[in-house]
Amino acid sequence: MKKRAILLGCAGSIGRSSLDVLDGLADEWDVAGLATGSRGGVLTQLARRYRPQAVALANPQRVEDMRAGLPPGVRLFHGPAAAVELLDAVECDCVIAAIAGAASLPATLRAVELGRRVALANKESLVMAGEMLMALARRTGAEIIPVDSEHSAVFQAVHAGRVEDVRRIVLTASGGPFRTWPREKLRAATVAQALNHPTWDMGPKITIDSATMMNKALEVIEAHRLFDLPVDRIEVAVHPESIVHSMVEFRDGSVIAQLGAPDMRTPIQYALTYPVRRECPAKRLNLLDVGRLTFEPPDFERFPALRLGYEAARSGGTSGAALNAGNEAAVALFREGAIGFTDIAALTERALKEHAWTATPDVDELLRVDRWARDKVIQCTMSLRE
Ligand code: MG
Numbered sequence: 001m002k003k004r005a006i007l008l009g010c011a012g013s014i015g016r017s018s019l020d021v022l023d024g025l026a027d028e029w030d031v032a033g034l035a036t037g038s039r040g041g042v043l044t045q046l047a048r049r050y051r052p053q054a055v056a057l058a059n060p061q062r063v064e065d066m067r068a069g070l071p072p073g074v075r076l077f078h079g080p081a082a083a084v085e086l087l088d089a090v091e092c093d094c095v096i097a098a099i100a101g102a103a104s105l106p107a108t109l110r111a112v113e114l115g116r117r118v119a120l121a122n123k124e125s126l127v128m129a130g131e132m133l134m135a136l137a138r139r140t141g142a143e144i145i146p147v148d149s150e151h152s153a154v155f156q157a158v159h160a161g162r163v164e165d166v167r168r169i170v171l172t173a174s175g176g177p178f179r180t181w182p183r184e185k186l187r188a189a190t191v192a193q194a195l196n197h198p199t200w201d202m203g204p205k206i207t208i209d210s211a212t213m214m215n216k217a218l219e220v221i222e223a224h225r226l227f228d229l230p231v232d233r234i235e236v237a238v239h240p241e242s243i244v245h246s247m248v249e250f251r252d253g254s255v256i257a258q259l260g261a262p263d264m265r266t267p268i269q270y271a272l273t274y275p276v277r278r279e280c281p282a283k284r285l286n287l288l289d290v291g292r293l294t295f296e297p298p299d300f301e302r303f304p305a306l307r308l309g310y311e312a313a314r315s316g317g318t319s320g321a322a323l324n325a326g327n328e329a330a331v332a333l334f335r336e337g338a339i340g341f342t343d344i345a346a347l348t349e350r351a352l353k354e355h356a357w358t359a360t361p362d363v364d365e366l367l368r369v370d371r372w373a374r375d376k377v378i379q380c381t382m383s384l385r386e
Pocket of ligand 1: 148149151219
């Protein structure tokens, strides 16, 4: 019998790469379920092609049209809890969690609660609720396998030793499109410039996070939770070539790195097939073509978002939720042209610093902080304009 994958977030960039990987593994894997937020047209097309048992659409335009477009026998779940209902209804061997942003938290929690293997492409759920997710996974036996390229690299490198022998991990960062820009110029950076990533082809939200280096800030928190390592043992190195995806230094001084072309299909496939490795459609790396690999320290002055990641990781509790939601709101405002590029980190910092912090929040508390931080960023933006 074939293994079954459920793909949450099938219409986005990770979703497309995941389907590419699943096409290559079609002798071994079936697509059992597909979920997306509001792109019903894409969902219908994919349902016709893959014939899953069920699909989920969080924000349907017209439910009856949607249902009529699906092939016979494919169940439709719709509404805000659709992805969770899909997980409850369809058995599977792996859930690829690739819904962008805080919206993915309920489904990620349910997948872990059900004890599934989770190929985790959504860092926000770990940033918001990492402690809770990891504790839940220990209880249910769910395997959380990171798809984020840096964390996949660390996950692969850690297997060269024992977790207790890790001295530090070094997360690499491309530095984004503004790596060499002076501080003054950053103020006037446009949306189009921020979306022009030098090495990775990703969705718009994460591409802007990469430009502010908030992406790396979120990844520091993600690594802290996933590998249960103190924050001061997680370092960031800017590596513009995006070939070394991250490194682990062990007690004896050995540094193990994972290298590859910047192509998300590699970490996605690894999360599905782990511990087995199979042929993969991802681009191949030829180091002779790359020629040289360079590394430089991150600049916390020009990219203050990175500092916020360390601060939020150290304070824990509700801080990750405040940081993440503040940033999501600020990035949306930047994309609308309502705020400048450097306002993103400044507004996010206010949301982080001014929220009512608690140490051991439950999901409701996290969602309250999430809403509060979004409102705070919007209020601050309105007062900026007055
Ligand atoms: Mg990453």
